[in-house]
Amino acid sequence: MRSVAESPSPPSRSDEDAWCAELVRRVGAGDARALEQLYDRYARPAYSLARRVTGDPAFAEEVVQEVFLAVWRQPERFQPSRGGFASWLLAAVHHKSVDAVRREEAVRRRALALQAVGGLDASDPPTDRTEDVVEERLRGERVRQALRKLPDSQREALTLAYYGGYTQREIASLTRTPLGTVKTRMHRAMHQLRTALDDLADLADLTVTDRAEGGTR
């Protein structure tokens, strides 16, 4: 079993933002240990995402190193008032991965995108049992459920963009759909995904509450 990092793990999602903001502040003061703690916490989801989008371990390493180095060089680019660190960091990883993929030839990207769409139905086998990983896997399952609730055309537009690295215009030509329709589908898909995730979160809360109250309300 992987040893738990010597650094205190963020106790809960609600405290995670404050934990990260403090570490980013310390990075700004030149504290390499703070950078290391952020890396220990987020390198795995960052690398997993970069690897999925680029489809190449070497590209993925490059992207992850570049993004963490950017945190080190310009920590002020992360603004805690504008949302959580994980969202911000993984968005940077995603954008850089997509840029890397766009430099690659189209054929390879197409294969990867189709693979990404196909892979959404299967849950990946566990490879590690640390708390973070288990929690992230549950989180992933929740997103897969939410994605399955989307109409096929919306799910296609979203996954081709996010996992395949295609622009809206490319998706329009790939799926032989007017550009305006692709834009609308993407916008609706994100909106519905949010609603579905909120519903699933409410459901989970309800289950916990029911258990705590012995099922009486």
Added chain:
Amino acid sequence: MSAPTLPAGHDEYEALAVAWAIAALEPADRDRFGEHRAGCGRCADAVADALDVAVELAYCVPDSEPPAELKGRLLAAAALDRPAKPGGALPPADRVAALSARAGDRTVATVVLRGGTADVVTDVLAPNAGRGTSYVLWGVPAGGAGAPTALGSFEVTGGLHSYPVRLVRAPGGYPVLAISEEDAGSLPATPNPVIARGALSR
């Protein structure tokens, strides 16, 4: 609650915010939106909102463990280019060498030369306390001409840290640096088997 009055065409920007969050914009739209967002709090919030959803997509990919040496490389790179800040942070390194057992293998240790000092950054070398040994840094002359020279010794206490080398000779003149483990306190004329070696950057 009534929506604040927006400049004409602002709805379009909100749609761009969502597409931006999943990196689906054409390069021209991306630039245009980037400029707009910098000065528009409403769009910055729209992006943050959309990113909260997009991040969930990031969590539903197959789980892969990053290679162990990536962390060492990142921290060595960070040590190299720390921008000089008033009031404390270290100046950037002058030169650096990534040492590995064989060319192309994972990095065992990174030697950072800064001013007249040398530090070894590693989380791979085993702690030597209690073994009656010290690690020794060697300078290897160009083209294998002549024997390596012991430059100084250092101790490793465990975990990823920057360990200072007690230098007895300047390391800058050697094209290649190497590390061996020797009896504590000794700087022998020839090294025990070399643990790792690597070329020094210019």
